[in-house]
Amino acid sequence: xxxxxxxxxxxxxxxxxxxxxxxxxxxxxxxxxxxxxxxxxxxxxxxxxxxxxxxxxxxxxxxxxxxxxxxxxxxxxxxxxxxxxxxxxxxxxxxxxxxxxxxxxxxxxxxxxxxxxxxxxxxxxxxxxxxxxxxxxxxxxxxxxxxxxxxxxxxxxxxxxxxxxxxxxxxxxxxxxxxxxxxxxxxxxxxxxxxxxxxxxxxxxxxxxxxxxxxxxxxxxxxxxxxxxxxxxxxxxxxxxxxxxxxxxxxxxxxxxxxxxxxxxxxxxxxxxxxxxxxxxxxxxxxxxxxxxxxxxxxxxxxxxxxxxxxxxxxxxxxxxxxxxxxxxxxxxxxxxxxxxxxxxxxxxxxxxxxxxxxxxxxxxxxxxxxxxxxxxxxxxxxxxxxxxxxxxxxxxxxxxxxxxxxxxxxxxxxxxxxxxxxx
Numbered sequence: 001x002x003x004x005x006x007x008x009x010x011x012x013x014x015x016x017x018x019x020x021x022x023x024x025x026x027x028x029x030x031x032x033x034x035x036x037x038x039x040x041x042x043x044x045x046x047x048x049x050x051x052x053x054x055x056x057x058x059x060x061x062x063x064x065x066x067x068x069x070x071x072x073x074x075x076x077x078x079x080x081x082x083x084x085x086x087x088x089x090x091x092x093x094x095x096x097x098x099x100x101x102x103x104x105x106x107x108x109x110x111x112x113x114x115x116x117x118x119x120x121x122x123x124x125x126x127x128x129x130x131x132x133x134x135x136x137x138x139x140x141x142x143x144x145x146x147x148x149x150x151x152x153x154x155x156x157x158x159x160x161x162x163x164x165x166x167x168x169x170x171x172x173x174x175x176x177x178x179x180x181x182x183x184x185x186x187x188x189x190x191x192x193x194x195x196x197x198x199x200x201x202x203x204x205x206x207x208x209x210x211x212x213x214x215x216x217x218x219x220x221x222x223x224x225x226x227x228x229x230x231x232x233x234x235x236x237x238x239x240x241x242x243x244x245x246x247x248x249x250x251x252x253x254x255x256x257x258x259x260x261x262x263x264x265x266x267x268x269x270x271x272x273x274x275x276x277x278x279x280x281x282x283x284x285x286x287x288x289x290x291x292x293x294x295x296x297x298x299x300x301x302x303x304x305x306x307x308x309x310x311x312x313x314x315x316x317x318x319x320x321x322x323x324x325x326x327x328x329x330x331x332x333x334x335x336x337x338x339x340x341x342x343x344x345x346x347x348x349x350x351x352x353x354x355x356x357x358x359x360x361x362x363x364x365x366x367x368x369x370x371x372x373x374x375x376x377x378x379x380x381x382x383x384x385x386x387x388x389x390x391x392x393x394x395x396x397x398x399x400x401x402x403x404x405x406x407x408x409x410x411x412x413x414x415x416x417x418x419x420x421x422x423x424x
Contacts, residue, residue: 012289015156020147023204028140029163030201031091034194036171038098038129041179041187045105046122049115062123063130070134072226075360078138083146084205086139090132091199097125097132098195102188134360141359145347146208154294154416157343161336162285169278228354229361234298234419235349237408238342239362241400245305245338248396257386263321276325280332285340293337294344297419299412301341302405307334309397316390348419 015021042059078086104121148156178187229235259269293300311331318324350358380389405412 012155015148015152015159018148020205021144021156021159023201024140024144024147025159025163027087027198027201027205028160029167030194031094031198032164032167033171033174034098034191034198035094035129036168037175037178037187037191037194038101040172040175041184041191042101042122042126045179045184046119049119058123059126062126063133066127066130067133070131071138071360072357073360074135075138075357077135078142078359079354079357080210081139082207082210083139083143084202084207086135087143087202087205088199090135090139091195091202093132094129095192095195095199097128098188098192101125102185102192105184105188137362138355138357138359141346141362142355143205143208145350145355147205150348153347154292154340154344155289157347158285158288158292158340161339161343162282162289165278165281165285165336169275169282224354224357226357226361228351229358232349233408234345234411235358237298237404237411238301238345241301241305241404242338242342244400245308245397248309248393248400258324262319262386263324265321269321272325273328276328277332277335280329281336281339283329284333284336288337288340293341294416296412296414297341297345297416298408298414301338301345302401302412304334304337304341305401305404306398308338309394309401312394312397313391314394316387316394344416345419348416 011017016025046059101122104118104125144156144160145153175187175191178190229239255273259265259273263269265272293304308331311327311334315324315327315331318327346358346362380392383389384392
C-alpha cells in the first residue's frame, strides 16, 4: 500500500480531532443524559402523586406545545445570535427550572404544599423546558456547522447522533435506578450536576459571530426559512420521509401491549425490547463512522426507510421474543442510517445565514411527528387491534418510501459531491 492510499483512507475519528467539536459533543451528551433522566422521573413522580394516567399525557403536552409553537422564532433568534451566548442562556433556564423542581419535590415541601400544587409547579417547569427546547435545536444545528469543516459533516453527524442515542439509552435507565434506590431528591441533584457539566462544556466553545443580520421584519425572515425548505426538493423530501415514517412507524408506542399480552414477557422483557431498538441505532451509527452511507445518499435513504417499515411489519407478526428483539434491533439500525443521511443532507444544503430557521422548520416536522405517531398507533390499535395496526403502520411507511422514489427517481443517482454542488 503506497503513502497516498494511507493518507486518503477514511478516518472514523476525523471530527473528534477538533477540540471544539469534542466540547460540543460533551455538551450534547451530558445535557441529553440529564434531559432523559428528568423525562423518566417526572412521569414516575407525577403518576405517584396523581394516580391518573391522563396526568402523564399532560406532561408531553406541556413540553410539546411551547417547543413546536416557538420553534420558528427560535430559529430566527439562533441565526441572528452568537451561538455560545445563546446556549448559555438556554442551559441556565433549564438549570433554574430543574432547581425549582428539586425544591418543590423535596420531602419537606410535601408537608406544607398540597400535591396538586406541586404537580402544577412541575407542569409549569416542564413548559419552561419546552420553551428552551424550541431554541436549543436551531442553536446547536447552527453551531455544529461553524466548528467542523464541510467535508467532515457526514462524520460529525454520525458522532453527534451516536452521542445522542447513547445518552438516550443510559439516561432513562440511570434515572429510574437512582429514583428507585435513593428517591427523587437525590435524582434531581444528579440531574443538576449533569446540566452543570453541560454548561461547563459550553465555556470551552469559541464565540462565533452571527451568520445572519436581519435586514427585514421578523415575519419575512421567518417565512424566508419556510420558503427555502419548500423550494429544495431533496430537503423537503427528506423531512417528509421522516415525518411520515415516524407518523406511521410509531408502533414502538405499542411495545407494552406486545410485552404483556402477546409475548408474555412482562416488564423485564419490555425493558429489553426498548433497549434493542436503541442498541441497534448505536451499533449502526458507530459502524457508519467507518462505512459511510453517503456514496449514494438519496438511494440509501429510501432503502433505509423501506427497511425500517419492513422491520416494523415483521416485528408486528412475530410470536417469538428473541426474533422480536432482533427485528427491533434492525428497526433501530435502519432508522439510524436515515438519521445520519438526513442530518448530513440538511447541513450541506442549508446556507450558513439560514441554519437556525431551517432547523426550526425541521424541528416542527420532527417534534410533532413523534407524539402524533404514538397517537396514530394507539388509535389504529383500538380500531383494528394491535397486530393489524402495526402491520398497517409498517406497510404505509413502505408505501411512502415507494411514492417518494417515484417522485424523486432522479435524485437516487446523485453522489454526496453532486448534492453539494447542485444544491438540489
